[in-house]
Amino acid sequence: MNFQIAVLLGQDGITNGAIYALLALSIILVFTVTRILLIPLGEFVTYGALTMAAFQSGRSTGVVWLLLIMIVIGCALDIRNLLKNGYDLRKVQWIILKLAYAGAMVALTQLLTLSEIPMFLQVILTMMLLVPVGPMMYRLFFQPIASAQPLVLLIVSIAVHVAMVGIGLLLFGPEGGRTQPFSDTVFRLGSVMLKSQTLWVIIVSIALIVFLFLAFERTLYGKALRATAVNRMGARLMGISPDFAGKATFALAAFIGVLSGILIAPITTLYFDSGFVISLKGFVGAIIGGLISYPLAAIGAVGVGLVEAFSMFWASDYKEVIVFTLIIPFLIWRSLTSHHVEDEE
Amino acid sequence: MMTATTAEKTTAGELLLDIQDLHVSYGKVEAVSGVSLQVREGQIVTVIGPNGAGKTTLLSAAIGMLKSQGEVNFDGHLYINPDVEIMVGKGLGLVPEKRELFTTMTVEDNLLLGAFMRYRKGDGSYESTLAEVYSLFPRLWERRHQLAGTLSGGERQMLAIGRALMGKPRLLMLDEPSLGLAPLITREIFRIFADLRRQGVSILLVEQNARAALRVADYAYVLEGGNVAMQGNAADLANDPKVIEAYLGLASKHQELLSS
Numbered sequence: 205m206n207f208q209i210a211v212l213l214g215q216d217g218i219t220n221g222a223i224y225a226l227l228a229l230s231i232i233l234v235f236t237v238t239r240i241l242l243i244p245l246g247e248f249v250t251y252g253a254l255t256m257a258a259f260q261s262g263r264s265t266g267v268v269w270l271l272l273i274m275i276v277i278g279c280a281l282d283i284r285n286l287l288k289n290g291y292d293l294r295k296v297q298w299i300i301l302k303l304a305y306a307g308a309m310v311a312l313t314q315l316l317t318l319s320e321i322p323m324f325l326q327v328i329l330t331m332m333l334l335v336p337v338g339p340m341m342y343r344l345f346f347q348p349i350a351s352a353q354p355l356v357l358l359i360v361s362i363a364v365h366v367a368m369v370g371i372g373l374l375l376f377g378p379e380g381g382r383t384q385p386f387s388d389t390v391f392r393l394g395s396v397m398l399k400s401q402t403l404w405v406i407i408v409s410i411a412l413i414v415f416l417f418l419a420f421e422r423t424l425y426g427k428a429l430r431a432t433a434v435n436r437m438g439a440r441l442m443g444i445s446p447d448f449a450g451k452a453t454f455a456l457a458a459f460i461g462v463l464s465g466i467l468i469a470p471i472t473t474l475y476f477d478s479g480f481v482i483s484l485k486g487f488v489g490a491i492i493g494g495l496i497s498y499p500l501a502a503i504g505a506v507g508v509g510l511v512e513a514f515s516m517f518w519a520s521d522y523k524e525v526i527v528f529t530l531i532i533p534f535l536i537w538r539s540l541t542s543h544h545v546e547d548e549e
Numbered sequence: 550m551m552t553a554t555t556a557e558k559t560t561a562g563e564l565l566l567d568i569q570d571l572h573v574s575y576g577k578v579e580a581v582s583g584v585s586l587q588v589r590e591g592q593i594v595t596v597i598g599p600n601g602a603g604k605t606t607l608l609s610a611a612i613g614m615l616k617s618q619g620e621v622n623f624d625g626h627l628y629i630n631p632d633v634e635i636m637v638g639k640g641l642g643l644v645p646e647k648r649e650l651f652t653t654m655t656v657e658d659n660l661l662l663g664a665f666m667r668y669r670k671g672d673g674s675y676e677s678t679l680a681e682v683y684s685l686f687p688r689l690w691e692r693r694h695q696l697a698g699t700l701s702g703g704e705r706q707m708l709a710i711g712r713a714l715m716g717k718p719r720l721l722m723l724d725e726p727s728l729g730l731a732p733l734i735t736r737e738i739f740r741i742f743a744d745l746r747r748q749g750v751s752i753l754l755v756e757q758n759a760r761a762a763l764r765v766a767d768y769a770y771v772l773e774g775g776n777v778a779m780q781g782n783a784a785d786l787a788n789d790p791k792v793i794e795a796y797l798g799l800a801s802k803h804q805e806l807l808s809s
Contacts, residue, residue, distance in 0.1 A: 427658055430651070435651050437614075437647075443634050
């Protein structure tokens with residue numbers, strides 16, 4: 205291996221690592237706030253990438269129908285609750301708003317020639333179609349069982365993942381999708397080539413991490429989510445409802461997942477079932493952070509990306525084996541050093 | 550030490566909280582069986598009784614943390630099996646027995662989160678409430694950048710009360726606020742209840758420390774086995790031979806010592 209190859213691999217490793225870091229952060233965020241291990245996170249990545257690919261190749265996608273169906277069922281459930289618990293103007297307004305949003309999305313995707321609009325707008329539209337799927341997913345599958353045991357939540361999470369993979373096949377077909385890079389520029393740093401998409405991934409990831417940090421440290425809504433993670437009972441007494449916290453974290457996770465998918469779509473070919481392995485690597489990062497520590501998880505995830513890149517060069521057949529074996533020493537170390545802190549006070 | 554004069558105690562306004570025939574069960578065990586209770590505006594009402602009488606359950610059900618049957622009327626509106634979010638929004642606050650602070654967040658963040666509901670509704674005046682809470686508990690101001698988990702027991706209780714006050718409650722419900730606190734701090738916290746009442750906050754106080762509770766309260770309920778066993782003006786109950794024997798006698802004094 206010479207210097208140039210090392211830089212190339214390092215570049216790949218950091219690019220993937222940045223994505224894994226984002227996913228690791230979403231996994232921890234969702235887990236601490238709702239106690240759900242978000243297995244379907246990977247599907248947001250693939251849906252994001254494949255929706256973009258479909259837009260660019262001019263194929264029609266049924267993603268908007270998925271959104272529409274979820275919103276309609278969600279609203280039907282909301283209306284049933286309203287009938288049971290009495291009229292509430294704010295909730296009625298929300299229902300109308302959600303249905304209008306779904307209608308607007310259907311109109312947009314049907315009327316626009318999606319392959320011809322600028323890439324920037326394609327990105328925005330992909331986000332607008334897929335991010336609301338996150339909170340709707342929480343509303344339909346997790347909100348009714350929010351107080352269940354973590355194991356039940358995990359099983360439902362796996363079920364939702366399996367369903368999403370199947371729906372992915374239905375929506376996008378078995379072919380892989382790849383999109384155009386955001387820009388074609390190549391940077392030269394001495395003898396080293398830097399792909400511009402790599403820079404995009406790193407810049408957007410860092411910007412997103414800074415944004416998350418500020419949101420959670422500086423805004424009252426972010427603090428409310430942290431509070432729910434620290435003390436669910438205390439948060440409820442402040443009027444921070446678990447439903448609100450769940451939907452908000454799922455929206456954030458969906459946002460991060462879809463954005464990650466859009467970012468890596470020009471680099472890797474993704475298939476309808478690629479999401480699981482990607483989010484699993486984010487999960488390795490999250491485990492390194494003990495499912496609690498954001499900075500440790502981010503560093504761990506970047507480590508996962510680097511290990512993956514270099515093992516691809518030295519022992520490409522064993523790439524996945526090496527990456528997932530990483531988790532074992534950390535699990536041993538975690539179980540040796542962890543003191544059961546669940547019962548605080 | 551008298552913390553409130555009798556003249557203050559007689560003024561009572563509109564009915565604020567009116568619980569009618571409330572039942573709460575854990576599985577097959579009924580913890581609260583048919584309790585009715587009223588708090589008028591500007592009143593301090595206390596609920597005393599032995600461990601396991603259903604006092605904590607009563608408060609939890611009133612704010613909607615537990616499922617219940619029966620009527621909860623608050624501020625003129627009827628709620629059946631109330632919802633926490635709605636009750637907090639309507640001005641009901643609960644300081645739970647375990648305080649339930651956000652231990653890994655700063656004191657100030659804890660307080661700000663107390664105003665979450667107001668913030669969400671677009672009420673920007675919570676900054677001034679923060680100043681009021683700090684003036685009520687100067688200790689919290691000194692420690693505002695500290696993590697809540699590093700506070701002492703008394704400071705935690707002040708923070709829990711302060712956090713509840715940030716929501717500008719019309720009725721503040723407190724569950725065993727003196728539990729585990731040194732007598733000096735207990736006295737300070739009870740003094741604050743009288744201050745709060747003067748500022749127009751009504752209080753529903755659940756206490757093991759019956760002596761202190763009856764001293765500060767206007768009206769009192771004795772809860773036994775999930776039922777209201779006795780009720781009356783706090784001053785009358787404090788002189789009732791049965792109450793004296795069960796809750797204010799030597800035995801309970803011993804209990805008071807144990808819990809402090």
